[in-house]
Amino acid sequence: MTALIALIRKDLILYLHDRRALLVNLVMPIVIAAFFGSVFGGSGSKGSAIEVALVxxxxxxxxxxxxxxxKADANLHVTVLDLEQAKKEVRKGAQKVAIVVPAGFGDAAGAAFFGHSDKPEISLLYDPSQPAVLGMVKGMLTQQVMQVVSAEMFNGQAGHDFTERSLRQLEQAAQTDPDSAVTRDMLKSVLAFQTRATQGAQDAGKPQKAGLSMPFSTREQQVSASSAMQGYNGYAHSFAGMGVQFILFMGVDMGIGILLARRSGVWNRLLAAPVGMSTVVLGRVASATIIAFGLMCVIFVAAHLIFGVQVPNIAGFVGVAFAFALLTACFGMLIAAFGKTPEAARGISIFATLMMVMLGGAWIPSFLFPHWVQQVALVVPVRWAVDGLDAVTWRGLDLAAVMPAIGVQLAFALVFGALALWKFRREQD
Structure with missing residues (x-):
């Protein structure tokens, strides 16, 4: 036991004196997580308005x-431009969509409202990288046009003029077509109603009545396991993802360090000491686990103090963080056991780490992935680490809910550690 404690203490002292390692594994994840957190919505605040050009x-x-x-829609930031300016702004990405309302649209839309003429077109010029934004803008544009056109046709001057034009046409047709006479009489009643409604509103000083609008409203209510949580927190997820990524890099560095020690002969001299192979490997795993767990804790302390990330489930966080720390340590030992040279092992292990981080949802939340990618990612240990950290932070789930994430990480750690120990013992024999 004394030898094991000495090995752990030696590794911890060496790591804490390595300023480069502290910078990469501690400062970098905090800085990058802060950036990604702000990009993905920060602490649950509403996103900025969509930049839209109006021609x-x-x-x-x-x-x-x-x-x-x-312009009155809070979800849009409308800038009035001419057509060429709008195309230029959309082309360079300064505007997401440009809405082009053509000349004569008002009269044509009023006639098309009752199906008497072809529908006029509103052109939408959009950035090809923003197809989702295009759909949102189309929805808001449809609502505005429908409400304005219907109000004008039912209560406005344009509707009054349209009814009069239709009456003149029907007066001529009624001489030979009895059905036209019936329609003419109906439109006379409509015209009388429009005249009284418009005159009455003007006399009373009331605004013109609104047209057709959405027949319902919505009430948004966030649902989370903890009443203290306020929905999705971009900072919480980003700190989870960046913490997992850079701590895995620490595990890679640990494995490469063992390969360098084997090349220099230090590893063989260590094995020649009166300690067994299992003790040496266990010492490395224990020291790396302590370092990784400490890094994760410090990262989330910074997230809480600077960005207000809440961790309502402390026990769950400790469980997930410790399981991932052990997984990282065993992953590093696996690299050391199966790596041929430090150079080759570094390239392969960094590639494998980046693939795990990408599929695990550390960069982009996994719920944004296609369904088949989400299913494939279930065999990636990083997915369980990130989901577990999300569960104990912004989701506010209890310890029982994160036990699967803890269990899967421990299972991966056991497999990695067993393979590494088997390989070391085989080479020693």
Whole structure:
């Protein structure tokens, strides 16, 4: 036991005196996690408004009302530009979408509202990298156009003029077509109603009635296991992902360090001491586990103090962090056991680490992946580490809910550690 403690103490002292290792494994994940956290929504705040250019070629009152409605939408930041400027801004990515309302749109839309003419087109120029934004803008544009056009046709001057034009046409057709006479009489009643409604609103000083609008509203309510949590926290996930990534890099460095020690002969001299192979390997695993666990704790302390990341399930966090720390240590030993040279092992292990980090959802949340990628990622240990850390932070789940994540990581650690020990013993024999 004294030899094991001495080995662990030696590794800890060497690591803490390595300023490069502390910079890479501690400072870098905090800085990068802060960046990614702000990109993915920060601490649950609403995203910024969508940058939209508006090219208003229609000078009718209806076109002006559509423009005012779009500008009033809190989800949009509307900039009025001419067509060439709008194309230029969208092309370089400064504007996500450009809405082009053509000349004569107001009159044509009013006629098309009742199906009497072809529908006018509103052009949408969009950044090809923003297809999701295009769908959102189309939805908000549809709502504004439908409400403005219907209001104008039912209660506005354009609707009044359209009814009068239709009446003149029906007066001529009624001389030979009895059905037209019936329609003419109906439109006369409609015209009388529009006239009274408009005059009454003007006399009372009331605004014009609104047109058709959405027949329902929505009420958003976040659902989480803890009442203290406020929904998805981009910082919590980013600190989990970046912490996992850079701590895995620490495990890679540990494995490469053993390969360098074997090349220099230090490893063989250590094995020649009165300690067994199992003690040496266990000492390395224990020291690496302590370092990895300490790094994860410090990273999340920084996340809490600087960015307000909450960890309501401390026991769950300790369990997940310790399981991942042990997994990292065993992963490093696996690299050392099967690596031929430090140079070759470094390239392969970094590639394997980046693949695990990418598929595990450390960079981008796994729930954004296609379904088949999510299923494949279940065999990646990093996926369970990141999901476990998400569960004990912004999801606010209890210890029982994260036991599968802890168990899977421990199982991977056991397999990696057993393979590494078997390989070391085989080479020693």
């Amino acid at each position: 208003l070629q229609d000078q009718s009152p209806l076109g002006a009302k559509i423009a005012d409605g779009l």
